[in-house]
Amino acid sequence: MPNNTAQLTIDNITYQLPIVESTAGERAIDIRGLLRETGFITLDSGFMNTGSCLSQITFLDGEKGILKYRGYDIAVLAEKCSFVEVAYLLLTGELPNQSELEQFQHDMTRYSLIHEDMIHFFDHFPPKAAPMSILSSMIGTLHDFYPEMDLDQDPYGGITTTTARLLSKARTIAAFSYKKNMGHPLVYPRGDIGYCANFLHMMFDRPNLPYELNPVLVSALNKLLILHADHEQNCSTSTVRLVGSAGVRLYPSISAGVSALWGPLHGGANAAVMKMLERILADGKDYEKYISMAKDPNSGYRLTGFGHRVYKTYDPRATIIKKTCHEVLNTSKISDPLLEVALKLEELVSNDEYFIERNLYPNVDFYSGIIYRAMGIPTNMFTVMFALGRLPGWIAHWQEMNQDKDSSRIGRPRQVYNGIVERPFKEIVDRY
Numbered sequence: 001m002p003n004n005t006a007q008l009t010i011d012n013i014t015y016q017l018p019i020v021e022s023t024a025g026e027r028a029i030d031i032r033g034l035l036r037e038t039g040f041i042t043l044d045s046g047f048m049n050t051g052s053c054l055s056q057i058t059f060l061d062g063e064k065g066i067l068k069y070r071g072y073d074i075a076v077l078a079e080k081c082s083f084v085e086v087a088y089l090l091l092t093g094e095l096p097n098q099s100e101l102e103q104f105q106h107d108m109t110r111y112s113l114i115h116e117d118m119i120h121f122f123d124h125f126p127p128k129a130a131p132m133s134i135l136s137s138m139i140g141t142l143h144d145f146y147p148e149m150d151l152d153q154d155p156y157g158g159i160t161t162t163t164a165r166l167l168s169k170a171r172t173i174a175a176f177s178y179k180k181n182m183g184h185p186l187v188y189p190r191g192d193i194g195y196c197a198n199f200l201h202m203m204f205d206r207p208n209l210p211y212e213l214n215p216v217l218v219s220a221l222n223k224l225l226i227l228h229a230d231h232e233q234n235c236s237t238s239t240v241r242l243v244g245s246a247g248v249r250l251y252p253s254i255s256a257g258v259s260a261l262w263g264p265l266h267g268g269a270n271a272a273v274m275k276m277l278e279r280i281l282a283d284g285k286d287y288e289k290y291i292s293m294a295k296d297p298n299s300g301y302r303l304t305g306f307g308h309r310v311y312k313t314y315d316p317r318a319t320i321i322k323k324t325c326h327e328v329l330n331t332s333k334i335s336d337p338l339l340e341v342a343l344k345l346e347e348l349v350s351n352d353e354y355f356i357e358r359n360l361y362p363n364v365d366f367y368s369g370i371i372y373r374a375m376g377i378p379t380n381m382f383t384v385m386f387a388l389g390r391l392p393g394w395i396a397h398w399q400e401m402n403q404d405k406d407s408s409r410i411g412r413p414r415q416v417y418n419g420i421v422e423r424p425f426k427e428i429v430d431r432y
Helices: 034-038 074-080 083-092 098-110 116-122 131-145 161-182 195-204 215-227 235-244 250-261 269-282 287-295 316-332 337-350 353-357 364-375 379-403
Strands: 005-010 013-021 027-029 058-061 066-069
Touching (some): 066 316, 074 215, 074 316, 083 195, 083 215, 083 379, 116 161, 131 161, 131 250, 131 379, 161 250, 195 215, 215 316, 215 364, 235 250, 250 379, 269 364, 269 379, 287 337, 337 364, 364 379
Antiparallel strands (some): 005 013, 058 066
16 A cells, blocks of 8 residues: 555445645545545544644644744744734734834724724614624624725735734724723724734723723733634634635624634633632632542533643643733732632642643633733623634634635535434324
């Protein structure tokens, strides 16, 4: 048998299936011709063993704890770059030079306002509308106010007016959704500060109570957004690709990604961490009770924010953000019993052999929730923050999918039907 093929034997007939090898050494069995050649399909619930595309954007090795964007280690990017630089990298494949960065930053300022007619939409959401609901709806509406005309001329070109608008305006929409939820007057973006600083300004500045930008918090937000910027073919990214494969334009594709991220099993994990900490606090800080429950296989209870579905060792993002978390808490000098519970739980779990043996370390969701809370960002905004970080990754995947003719075929998963095959019909005589 050739080295670049695998054998599949069905009913004594052997089929040769090509083996595809990635640039990082991963190997995959190419089954794109399986149904045509054999009459069989594969069954893979959740697509956990199925590669849906070839991609050059992000490399992830959960066994070794490696995460890279376009070949750059996540730790280097988080330490050396701004979120705007990393967004440029994901969209174009290269880090910007000085002039490119200045132009991109200029675009982030130039396109930060949203159409005044869109602002009236905020008046018609219920007072306590979920910020993720507002974000998804408003991003979809961008299509009507800012048609993606330039994508016709440059559909695969990284930085376009459309992509720059989306990155900038989504930040404004997110801040406005918070103000709407709080019942506060809207705060417009400034033209003299950067992407993350501008977001904090729009979130927390108030009439007669100006918000003082803290460089430690601005740096922490940059790191959080970078760490969330892409994570390979997760649920929301796959959703963007699947919706986009139908020929849907960028804005509605991203709106669908926002909705997928909203799920508590995906982007809502850091909010779930806060709920867990609130429960422990309300129970008199009985840490051992909850740790024992997590150890008991019959309890069905898990400590949220520990371990990761992909990483079998320490989440490389958590290594970075743990340091940032403590910097923020030391700088803020806030007294918050929930943060005290989080730090104590982290200490106990990180030194418990049960969790160490099972690689159940605190993950990025555990630390990000603590940082957001310390910044003053409420729990219902946590997933919105995740979405802001993930935007450049979603856009990059949408562009890559449209560029690759094979990947851009409309997504159409198969199924194995296990319902009733045939049943007799009994007519009801007096139907009418």
